[in-house]
Amino acid sequence: MEKSAQHYDLLIIGGGMVGASLACALANQPLRVGVVEAVPFRSDAQPSYDDRSIALAYGSRKIFEGIGLWQQVKEIATPIKKIHISDRGHFGATRMDAAHEGYPALGYVVENRDLGQLFAKQLSSFSNIELICPAQLKHFTINANDAEVVIERNGKIETLTTQLIIGADGGRSAVRQLSGISHSTDDYLQNAVIANISPGKDHQNVAYERFTDSGPLALLPMSDGRCSLVWTVDRDKVDEVMAWNDETFLARLQARFGMRLGLLQKIGKRKAYPLALVRADEHIRPRLALIGNAAHVLHPIAGQGFNLGIRDVAALAQVIVEAKDNDIGLLSVLNQYDQWRKRDQRCVTGLTDGLVRIFSNQITPLVMGRNSGLLAVDIIPPVKRALMRQTMGLAGKLPKLARGIPLR
Numbered sequence: 421m422e423k424s425a426q427h428y429d430l431l432i433i434g435g436g437m438v439g440a441s442l443a444c445a446l447a448n449q450p451l452r453v454g455v456v457e458a459v460p461f462r463s464d465a466q467p468s469y470d471d472r473s474i475a476l477a478y479g480s481r482k483i484f485e486g487i488g489l490w491q492q493v494k495e496i497a498t499p500i501k502k503i504h505i506s507d508r509g510h511f512g513a514t515r516m517d518a519a520h521e522g523y524p525a526l527g528y529v530v531e532n533r534d535l536g537q538l539f540a541k542q543l544s545s546f547s548n549i550e551l552i553c554p555a556q557l558k559h560f561t562i563n564a565n566d567a568e569v570v571i572e573r574n575g576k577i578e579t580l581t582t583q584l585i586i587g588a589d590g591g592r593s594a595v596r597q598l599s600g601i602s603h604s605t606d607d608y609l610q611n612a613v614i615a616n617i618s619p620g621k622d623h624q625n626v627a628y629e630r631f632t633d634s635g636p637l638a639l640l641p642m643s644d645g646r647c648s649l650v651w652t653v654d655r656d657k658v659d660e661v662m663a664w665n666d667e668t669f670l671a672r673l674q675a676r677f678g679m680r681l682g683l684l685q686k687i688g689k690r691k692a693y694p695l696a697l698v699r700a701d702e703h704i705r706p707r708l709a710l711i712g713n714a715a716h717v718l719h720p721i722a723g724q725g726f727n728l729g730i731r732d733v734a735a736l737a738q739v740i741v742e743a744k745d746n747d748i749g750l751l752s753v754l755n756q757y758d759q760w761r762k763r764d765q766r767c768v769t770g771l772t773d774g775l776v777r778i779f780s781n782q783i784t785p786l787v788m789g790r791n792s793g794l795l796a797v798d799i800i801p802p803v804k805r806a807l808m809r810q811t812m813g814l815a816g817k818l819p820k821l822a823r824g825i826p827l828r
């Protein structure tokens with residue numbers, strides 16, 4: 421049957437970090453891919469490519485290698501050579517060292533805005549990918565042989581058709597909502613306050629994770645000697661923390677973090693994000709799959725959200741490409757993606773949620789338990805290695821892209 425100009429093999433709703441990664445993973449495949457994104461990539465209001473920085477796990481580097489994007493990502497990335505995890509005022513601490521474990525780095529820190537620019541350039545360079553932006557999903561209908569997707573572009577309503585709708589539209593996914601897929605939300609009653617900090621001492625590519633009585637805080641190494649701060653604070657304190665002037669903020673942060681990086685001297689713009697664990701109850705339906713935050717939103721305590729999302733991308737892209745001449749919207753095809761991803765999603769969600777609950781608690785036996793845990797991880801190599809493989813995204817049955825192998 422003749423396909424219309426408005427027909428796509430797949431339509432990715434959401435060109436944020438995960439949706440854009442999927443489009444790049446499918447570049448140069450014999451598939452027509454549309455990416456419907458509501459907010460232009462360079463806009464200040466872009467919710468995915470905003471003022472944050474994210475820590476990419478080593479496994480995500482391998483996926484970017486497989487996609488053919490690592491050389492470009494590398495240019496905007498700062499390697500994490502060591503990780504230091506500690507519990508303020510207690511004995512437990514764990515150290516991880518890339519060189520000891522035989523990796524060039526444990527992970528990499530990238531500014532989201534830089535990633536946005538990179539994806540914008542990439543998406544416009546492949547003939548099989550069309551960026552439809554700014555345009556917003558309005559609704560869709562699933563039929564036996566295709567799906568009709570209604571979008572609003574430049575104030576006009578348009579109908580597109582596709583074999584497969586990908587919901588990559590973030591934690592408040594319209595795709596999830598319009599398909600009637602239910603989800604659970606566990607509000608942590610915490611906010612993450614982020615800012616860039618200039619420390620007095622060279623960060624030496626060390627990432628610090630420090631658990632304090634007022635919430636966990638992470639300082640990640642960035643370019644130009646800066647560090648990216650993610651500080652978790654209780655929701656009822658966040659207005660006060662955001663209202664502190666820069667001197668007060670730095671002094672309070674210094675008191676909790678200590679002097680490992682010398683005097684914390686300068687701070688950039690601050691922003692606060694409410695934190696919750698959001699889980700979609702189903703990830704596939706006929707002609708529909710959810711990926712990234714549309715499927716699962718995590719607490720940033722362990723820096724796993726995007727890393728989990730890009731592993732969804734690696735598995736789904738492989739399943740789609742291997743479906744060859746099959747209809748890629750069939751449940752029998754999408755089921756392979758769903759089954760493949762279950763274990764990793766369950767492990768990472770459980771690990772992240774467990775960390776939040778254990779380290780947000782000051783009950784004495786728990787504090788002692790977590791300190792013994794930190795110490796055990798530090799001194800028992802197999803425990804440390806197993807934890808590292810999981811958090812680096814190297815555990816379980818890895819898709820081709822996650823082994824750095826191009827799809828075709």
Ligand SMILES: Cc1cc2nc3c(=O)[nH]c(=O)nc-3n(C[C@H](O)[C@H](O)[C@H](O)COP(=O)(O)OP(=O)(O)OC[C@H]3O[C@@H](n4cnc5c(N)ncnc54)[C@H](O)[C@@H]3O)c2cc1C
Nearest residue numbers: 434436437438458468475557589590712713723725726727
């Ligand atoms: C403070 C903080 C720190 C973090 N640090 C890390 C870290 O170190 N490492 C890590 O791996 N993860 C981290 N994360 C998590 C990471 O940011 C997310 O997992 C990631 O952004 C998810 O990407 P996504 O593309 O699935 O969703 P989003 O980033 O939410 O993107 C969704 C996109 O869909 C678009 N969209 C929404 N609705 C529509 C619609 N109706 N029509 C068209 N387009 C639409 C939006 O405009 C947006 O561009 C952190 C998160 C926070 C809050």
